[in-house]
Amino acid sequence: MHSNRLGWILLAPTLVILFFFGVLPFVYVVFVSFHSWNPFAANPEMIFNGADNFRKIVFDAEFLNSVGVTVTFVFFAVVSELIVGYFLAQAFMKEFPGKAIFRTIHTLPLIMAPIIVGSVWKLMMTPSIGIIPHYLNEWFGLSVNIGTSSFAAFATIVVMDIWHWTPLVTLTLIAALVSLPQDPFEQAQIDGANKRQIFFHITVPMIAPAVVATVFIRLMDALRTVDEVWMLTGGGPGSATRFVGVHIFREVFPKTNYGYGSTISVIVLYLTIVACWLLYVTMLAPRNTKKD
Amino acid sequence: MSFAHKIAVSALALAVSAGAALAGGHEDFWKKAAEPYQGVTLRGVTESSPPSLYIREVLAPQFEALTGIRVDIETTSWDQMFDKAIKDMEAGTGIYDMVYIEQDIIYSYLARNFLTDTTQLLADNPQLQAPGYDEANFTTFADYFRGDNGHLYGIPMEAFIKIYLYRTDLFGDADIQAAFKAATGRDLAPATTHAEYTEIAKFFYEYGQANDMQLWGATVQGHTGHPASWYEYFESVAPTFGVYNWGIDANNNYAASVANGGAMNSDTAKEALQWWLDLRQYAPPESNQSTWTEVGTTFGAGRAAQGLVYGENAGWIAADDTKSLVVGKVGVALPPLADGVMAAAEAGDGYIGYYDGGAFGLPSTSKQKEAAALFLEYIGQNDVQPDWAVAAPRVTNTATYDDPKVVAMNEELGGYYDMLRDKGYLFAGAPAYPFHAQVREATAPTFYKILTGDLNVSEGLDQMAAEAEASLTELGYRK
Structure with a gap:
């Protein structure tokens, strides 16, 4: 009883902060999402409009398009980061000359603010002037213009995200791989298992919790990507x-459409939770069931 | 001389001269008026632009040295500046005592009563009225910051027109002139019509290609995902064809579509947009990613023979050899116009381009209104203007034009200040819409699709007109 009270006392500051900076704003956003509220409308007051915003969102072509673009981006970025991150982690498990320097350089993008990453890539991708379009043209005769080509703009953002966030995946997977017990691997080798079998039947199941945790983090991050894209393309071309x-940024800030912007935020949060739950069920639940 | 260098030199010069100048004038007033506000810190937020940086680096420290009132000026990006100011004023937190008011947002702020009536504030507090400050000193640009009662709600701090810049070295080259004459049958001179402008753009584009030069025919502020492109069309291109105020008729239930009495999707508007889109074939490849900043950079890098450029960039393009490759090679002219547009502008029935600028306003939510009013008066005085105008080309006070430093700078700028003074009345700021950003954002996604070719001009403008009306209806302005 006494230790419980001490626990609560120690937790109290964190809970208070969480309440004021997490719970309260969330409840407010949900509250606002049921209102029509634009401070620059003829009537700038907050007006309750029931579920109108939620109904409107279903027919909002721009929003639906943004969801489609985001999901595609998340798929390509996160899967690529996982694959590249795994191979880099495996590489860092071995000794090679210059490993420490390479690992440090490889981790550097992580410490850069997304807005800076976007600025740097913008400079590198400026049509005809940037270093990447210049050399793509000089070496391969490719004309890359992120201002006119939807594919080029999208692909650049995926590559930029991979460059920025793969180190996180690598570090997480290194931690997971290092902590694996050697016994199952030795046992499998004695039993005659080949590398593929060891990978799929021992390595993957054993690092699955770390992979899922990493995917959760990257999924949630990728779904709310704004800064880099804002800086690089502004959402364009088109x-x-x-x-x-x-899309949320444009609705809430320049357009000051606080009510509808809040609705989109709530829906996106819901979609994120559903996506994470599906991922959890798909990747971890069968494993847990087998254990039971 | 670089801008930073100019700022440093100006700061030094002004620090040395400020004491003497103000002592000979009104130093006693400032010290006495500031007495009740000792220990006060004023906070302002503004866009990170040359005129604002001058306030932060020169005027604020000068004011602090004179009055003891500390002034912290936060300079940030265009988006962040609006975001921070609006949130502060909307929530009533009173963080900022001064906010930058871009000319196009003033009507939104006035509609929400965000701003303090500075004329009234000074009238109610005669002890705050600085001897060197007088509203009558401002140019007519100050009128954009007046409310319905004629009072000022912001002290003008920058004002410039979006002008037609051209390369005097290229236009004056005898060989190029001959080649142009041979190709077109007319003399090479700054364009006065759209057809001439396109012809010049085409000529220099082909000239650049033929001579393996990094030279194109014209700048285009054509970013495919940034409002800068939207602004170039609606503020700088459409008016030259005679489509004003974004094609929205405020006196006709805010109609945007031709069917309802607007002009956003009129044949003239479509002709204007098509003309501008066609220019892109002669523009540098970066045009599709260019905002107002990049257009200035493109011109300063010598990559375009002509272009429509915001006046705030004209200074460094024409005079700063650490940033610009075309120093001494820049001329200014009025933009090309369709028939009848100049006559309409001179008669006050239209305009030929964008008169841009901003003011420093005092939020209603400020907790230090009186002290902030003193600072606003300080930056509005005639005495502080000339060095400011040289460091960052902007003129807000009529007397500034005649200052020897500004006259000299005018020469470097190819007569830009003369044009601002003599022809400024032909230009206009953004229309008096309280829904400026809202309608822009409602229509911009479609505009970008026109730029990418996903929609043709006719379909796109029809759709934009419908979206503008839908947005205005939803906002409650259109009945």
Whole structure:
């Protein structure tokens, strides 16, 4: 009883902070999502409009497009980061000359703010002037213009995200791989298992919790990507890179459509939770069931 | 001389001269008026632009040295500046005592009573009225910051027109002139019509290609995902064809479509947009990613023979050899116009381009209104204007034009200040819409699709007109 009270006392500051900076704003956003509220409307007051915003969202072509673009981006970015991150982690498990330097350089993008990453890539991708379009043209005769080509803009953002966030995946997987017990691997080798069998039947199941945790983190991050895209393309060309985060930003800030913007935020949060739950069920639940 | 260098030199010069200048004038007033506000810190937020940086680096420290009132000026990006100011004023937190008011947002702020009536504030507090400050000193640009009662709600701090810049070295080259004459049958001179402008763009594009030069025919502010492109069309291109105020008729239930009495999707509007889109074939490849900043950079890098450029960039393009490759090679002219547009502008029935600028306003939510009013008066005085105008080309006070420093700078700028003074009345700021950003954002996604070719001009403008009306209806302005 006494230790419980001490526990609560120690937790109290964190809970208070969480309540004021997490729970309260969330409840407020949900509250606002049921209102029509634009401070620059003829009537700037907050007006309750029931579920109108939620009904409107179903027919909002720009929003639906942004969801589609975001999901595609998340798929390509996260899967690529996982694959590249795994191979890099395996590489870092071995000794090779210059490993420490390479690992440090490889981790550097992680410490860069997304807005800076977007700025740097914008400089590198400026049509005809940027270093990447210049050399793509000089070496391969490719004309890359992220201002006109939807594919080029989208692909650049995927590559930029991979460059920025793969180190996180690598570090997480290194931690997971290092902590694996050697016994199952030795046992499998004695039993005559080949590398593929060891990978799929021992390595993958054993690092699955770490993989899922990493995917959760990257999934949630990727779904709310704004800064880099804002800096690099502004959501263009057209709506080709208008991700959900950018769409919400435009609704809430320049357009000051607080009510509808809140509705989109709530829906995106819901979609994120559903996506994470599906991922959890798909990747971890069968394993847990087998254990039971 | 770089801008930073100019700022540093100006700061030094002004620090040395400020004491003497103000002592000879009104130093006693400032010290006495500031007495009740000792220990006060004023906070302002503004866009990170040359005129604002001058306030932060020169005027604010000068004011602090004179009055003891500390002034912290936060300079940030265009988006962040609006975001921070609006949130502060909407929530009533009172963080900021001064906010930058871009000319096009003033009507939104006035509609929400975000701003303090500075004329009234000074009238109610005679002890705050600085001897060197007078509203009559401002140019007519100040009128954009007046409310319905004629009072000022912001002290003008920058004002410039979006002008037609051209390369005097290229236009004056005898060989190029001959080649142009041979190709077109007319003399090479800054365009006065759209057809001439396109012809010049085409000529220089082909000239650049033929001579393996990094030279194109014209700048285009054509970013496919940034409002800068939307602004170039509606503020700088459409008016030159005679489509004003974004094609929205405020006196006709805010109609945007031709069917309802607007002009956003009129044949003239479509002709204007098509003309502008066609220019892109002669523009540098970066045009599709260019905002107002990149257009200035493109011109300063010598990559375009002509272009429509915001006046705030004209200074460094024409005079700063650390940033610009075309110093001494820049001329200014009025933009090309369709028939009848100049006559309409001179008669006050239209305009030929964008008169841009901003003011420093005092939020209603400020907790230090009186002290902030003193600072606003300080930056509005005639005395502080000339060095400011040289460091960052902007003129807000009529007397500034005649200052020797500004006259000299005018020469470097190819007569830009003369044009601002003599022809400024032909230009206009953004229309008096309280829904400026809202309608822009409602229509911009479609506009970008026109730029990418996903929609043709006719379909796109029809759709934009419908979206503008739908947005205005939803906002409650259109009945």
